[in-house]
Amino acid sequence: xxxxxxxxxxxxxxxxxxxxxxxxxxxxxxxxxxxxxxxxxxxxxxxxxxxxxxxxxxxxxxxxxxxxxxxxxxxxxxxxxxxxxxxxxxxxxxxxxxxxxxxxxxxxxxxxxxxxxxxxxxxxxxxxxxxxxxxxxxxxxxxxxxxxxxxxxxxxxxx
Numbered sequence: 001x002x003x004x005x006x007x008x009x010x011x012x013x014x015x016x017x018x019x020x021x022x023x024x025x026x027x028x029x030x031x032x033x034x035x036x037x038x039x040x041x042x043x044x045x046x047x048x049x050x051x052x053x054x055x056x057x058x059x060x061x062x063x064x065x066x067x068x069x070x071x072x073x074x075x076x077x078x079x080x081x082x083x084x085x086x087x088x089x090x091x092x093x094x095x096x097x098x099x100x101x102x103x104x105x106x107x108x109x110x111x112x113x114x115x116x117x118x119x120x121x122x123x124x125x126x127x128x129x130x131x132x133x134x135x136x137x138x139x140x141x142x143x144x145x146x147x148x149x150x151x152x153x154x155x156x157x158x159x
Contacts, residue, residue: 002029
């Protein structure tokens with residue numbers, strides 16, 4: 001079985017994330033979406049909420065597994081016999097950092113990283129930017145799957 005992982009914090013998952021996951025799901029038999037647990041950061045959504053939203057928006061792909069992880073991504077990969085990490089690149093500025101991470105991950109474990117150029121429609125998109133714009137009342141509905149937009153709107157209303 002060809003297996004890969006798409007890692008991230010996904011707070012929340014955007015159409016850009018979904019595009020990369022969907023494209024990876026066409027190339028691999030199983031795509032693990034690894035939701036990073038970062039104890040030092042307070043997310044807008046809990047890890048469990050993020051995982052549930054990701055499950056909902058990826059269910060049509062049929063070969064996506066959603067899991068949480070903390071620690072080194074290469075350890076997550078080794079434990080599950082995953083030989084490849086799939087990462088989206090939005091801009092040249094992403095490449096410098098991601099190349100260093102890819103080289104470190106390969107040096108630590110032999111896990112390969114595949115870079116997928118982001119669809120130009122989503123080249124500016126990040127979860128942080130979506131949250132900031134939505135916090136100030138901007139319309140981000142076209143940047144998120146509908147169920148995620150609803151969850152984001154409700155969460156911001158609760159704050």
